[in-house]
Amino acid sequence: MTRLILALMWLLHWLPLPLLVWVGRGLGLLLYAVVGERRRVTLTNLGLCFPQLSAGQKSALARRHFMAFGRGIVELGLWWWASPARIRRLVRLEGGERLAEYKGKPVILLVPHFVGIDAGWIRMALEQGLVAIYTRQKNRVFEAAMNGGRLRFGNCELASRQEGTRKALKAMKAGRFFHYSPDMDYGPRESVFVPFFGVQTATITGLSRLAKLTGATVIPVITRMEANAYVARVGEPWTAYPGDDDVADARRLNAFIEAEVERSPEQYYWLHKRFKTRPAGEARFY
Secondary structure, three states: OHHHHHHHHHHHOOOOHHHHHHHHHHHHHHHHHHOHHHHHHHHHHHHHHOOOOOHHHHHHHHHHHHHHHHHHHHOHHHHHHOOHHHHHHHEEEEOHHHHHHOOOOOEEEEOOOEOOHHHHHHHHHOOOOEEEEEOOOOOHHHHHHHHHHHHOOOOOEEEEHHHOOHHHHHHHHOOOEEEEOOOOOOOOOOEEEEEEOOEEEEEEOHHHHHHHHHOOEEEEEEEEEEOOEEEEEEOOOOOOOOOOOHHHHHHHHHHHHHHHHHHOHHHEOOOOOOOOOOOOOOOOOO
16 A cells, blocks of 8 residues: 555656645645544644634634645655756755855754655755654655655765664764754653743753754754745854753744744644643643
């Protein structure tokens, strides 16, 4: 079944992007209707982060998120198989000169989980060696296709979460930028509780710890979907970071992501149980 789905993805990637957008949004609406657990997780997250929304507004935002998520799934075939020339046409890289300025220097790219994250990775991989940590998939056939697509232009590496950061740090020393996404709930270990949209949220301190360890500059990258394109924006390098307080650094991380989410809330990854880990004695949300 997995090979059949991958074959369909390969066939779809030949379609023009406007058609893929239509297919992806339709898939998202179908998923919203049939995948009840993730719909409930999404609605819970939106209710916690945007309490000012009415029930109707919250449901509408959740549907838009599923449409963006479905589009992201369908368009994975582009990033795994499309030509470099087509990728450059579809994904505009803004601020790429900042990446060029830091070649040969230790850099951590702060890449929050927006649905366009794979488009941003493959676009930057055309310009710069990258390394990232990924979560191993239960389906090894799909994992092989995913990793093959991400690594197909060479000069990039992937380390499984089970391998830890050692491989990623070694790749950084070899000149690769660390493509790092610390905005998920990884449990209480090495996490501190700081607000995210006003909710006490388990936030790992890995970004500040790795920046201290390597002397790396932190540069944010946000990739957003547009009507028939993507834009990967390389932000200004963070200054006065890391500081002397891991908790303050974690607050800065969450505040930055909040501001970016506010710009396109439907494109943030709300299907994840971001608030699963709770402070001692606090009731669970899911």
